Amino acid sequence: MADLHPENIQRFTRRRLFGSAGLGIGSVALASLLNRDAPAASGAAEARGTPGLPGLPHHPPTAKRVVMLWQGGGPSHVDLFDPKPALISRGGEDIPESVRGSTRLSTMSSGYAKWPVVAPIKGFRKYGKAGIEMSEMLPGIGSIADEICLVRSMHTEAVNHAPGVTFFMTGGQVPGRPSMGAWMSYGLGCDTEELPAFVVMTSSDKEKSCGQLFFDHYWGSGFLPSRFQGVRFRNTGDPVPYLANPAGVSRESRRALLDDIAAMNAAHLADYGDPEIDTRIAQYEMAYRMQASVPDLVDFSDEPKHVLDRYGADVHVKGSFAYNCLIARRLLERGTRFVQLMHAGWDQHGNLFTQLETQCRDTEGPSAALVKDLKERGLLSDTLVAWGGEFGRTPFGQGDPANPKGRDHFGKAYSWWLAGGGVKAGHVYGSTDDYAWNITSDPVHIHDMQATIMHMVGIDHTKLTFRYQGRQFRLTDVHGHVVKGMLA
Secondary structure, eight states: OTTSOHHHHHHHHHHHHHHHHTOOSHHHHHHHHHTOOSOOOTTSOOSOOBOOOTTOSSSOOSOSEEEEEEEETOOOHHHHTOOOHHHHHTTTSBOOHHHHTTOOOOTTTTTOSOOBBOOOSSOEEEETTTTEEEETTOHHHHTTGGGEEEEEEEEOSOOSHHHHHHHHHHSSSSSOSOOHHHHHHHHHOBSOSSSOSEEEEEEEOTTOSSOOOOOGGGGOOTTSOGGGSOEEEOSSSSSSTTOSOOTTOOHHHHHHHHHHHHHHHHHHHHHHOOHHHHHHHHHHHHHHHHHHHHHHHTOGGGSOHHHHHHHOGGGGSTTSHHHHHHHHHHHHHTTOSEEEEEEEOOOOSSOHHHHHHHHHHHHHHHHHHHHHHHHHTTOGGGEEEEEEOSOEEOSBOBSOTTSOOBOOEEOSSEEEEEESTTBOTTEEEOEEOTTSOSEEEOOEEHHHHHHHHHHHTTOOTTTOOEEETTEEEOTTTTOOOOOGGGBO
16 A cells, blocks of 8 residues: 555545445445535635645645636737837847747747847836836736736747647646646645635637637646546636526425435445545535535625726626636635636737737736735735736747737747735846847746745645656656745
């Protein structure tokens, strides 16, 4: 048993116990499952929850919960976060080969004969006491400049969207590994039984002009038991299906039916030890509890007007990024550990000059509102907010060199920002050259960012592993270092 994973050891000993005692699992396990029926109090998580693995967290966490504000498509760092006067003074000039080197580009631009510099769309200005320079298109994020750590030295090997998103979310560019939220749920458990530990919501730009598809493996559990995968809330209708019981079915009769099904599933679990049976039991119970907890979650009638106004008019539009940001805050304060908001709209190959400002207006204000809201409620200090995408955009233009319409994918250098949860606030980490092409100090690889986020929630990324196909896997594969310079 020394080679077994802790969860498998736990399951093995349970199976031995129930089998030898002739009890089945029903009388023991169901007592804990079925004696947890009171809904959570509005606006606060219950003290009880679901435990994580023994020995976790590995060290005291600075963040108890995480919200990932994923900006799908690749926000343009050269237009938004990394000011380069040279891109203005050298506009239209070809980027020198000495700068470009052998950088891997997408097939859309790798064969170009020239790479003409395109200046930022708008000017930059300094924000906050920290004086962090960001685009004039980011007044909301600028208003929280003293709360954020702006990382200008992110880099990735991915040059296309799906592999790029998969790389950050799961640690590999090929689907099949557990997502970050699944790893955290598996390792740390959850602080509530009334809502999932890991929730996902998606949105897209209003014109749906440059959206990317969202694949289930971005929040999947991979080879972990499937109960750790993210629960996706729908952006139309009820957030989850079947919130209401069918006509003629009372909550009491639903409870009795689930009790009988759970007893049968529990007996099968004792016989076979299949973790998917365990998942089925847990998910049936979660679905039942969500019938009571979700309607309260999405009811904004208790939100003060100034809070709703802060998120903007779109907060009343179900499925919008602003709406999802407010739902995220309500989930976090009720005990959900990891919330993943995925917004598509930043893939601006041919409409950069018409769409980028609109995209900023739709997303940066609600992002800032969420940070301010968490801070007012005393949650920001132990909640990590992460904002970024799979890569940035090229400093050169795409399309007609004389009249470029957009920018291509670019992973050699790009920007992210973090807030709360123990990050160094009002700080810029890392730098790039005059063209925002090459990193000149403090590079942060995808695996480094993953390792750092895991560190903030109390997980040593080298120790949280799962044995699969003959070896121990982890989120960061065999790479990654905690970036101490980003931490307070």
